[in-house]
Amino acid sequence: MNDTHVTVVGNVVDSPRRVSLESGAVTNFRLAATARRFDGQTQEFVDAGTFWVDVECWNDLSGNVSGSVSKGDPVIVQGTLTTHSWEGENGRRSTPRIRAAAVGHNLARGTGVFKRSRSARQVESVPVPAAAGDALSDDLVAGRDYETAPEALHHADTADLAMEPAHA
Template sequence: MNDTHVTVVGNVVDSPRRVSLENGAVTNFRLASTARRFDGQTQEFVDAGTFWVDVECWNDLSGNVSGSVSKGDPVIVQGTLTTHSWEGENGRRSTPRIRAAAVGHNLARGTGVFRRNRSARPAEPVPAAAGAAHDALPGGEEELVSGRDYEAAPETLHGMDTSDLAMEPAHV
């Protein structure tokens, strides 16, 4: 009811570890998110504090994360924030933890290729408006191909004219 939902942008700081348990599989990794701010005295952007958080990914997400994410990758994690506590040598200890609902690469920092999981459920019928793009593919499923241009599909919401695009300001 009162879960704290968060989205954290940062970098994976250790190799994800996958463990199979009685109640499912879990993949854990540590994430560092460093804030940046503009320093008026030096007229430069500088690093502010770093937020360190453990991330746990369960079941299907566990397998996808362990097969897709590596140490050093820029990622975006969305999930529920909790505090993990334990008794240590020096007394009670705690650390923040996110039980992830979604993990993805930060495409502002690079490119990616997405591959859907093959599920056991039957393929959904292809709408007639999808046209010939689906006709040539076996089983009626469209396979996504890296570098393929999808803008010409009948489902496109609107055309794109690059002259309409404003220049994005450069970030320092």
């Protein structure tokens, strides 16, 4: 009931490892998240401490992560924070661990192409006309992947949009 839900943005620091167990498949990797702040005196961004955390991904997420995520990838992980403890040569040890509910690439750092995995429950496909050269639109289904009703869209006036500040 009192789970600690977290979202961590960082980089994968080792290759994800997938293992099949009796209770299901699990993929594990280590994540490093380094905070940055702007130093007003030097007028530069500086790194603060690094948060290291182990991430575990179970079942369908396990397969998707092992097939999509590599060492060095910038990712966003959302899940439940726990502490993994064990007895080591120097006594009791512990490390933070996230049981991931969702893992995705950080699109602020690059682009990506999403490919929907096929689940046991197939969704009825509705044909969508493909734009010239758009191979991905064959899998899109109205009402599931996007809304066509005018009230689903938000009006945006480009004169009202502020320029996003540049990041170092």
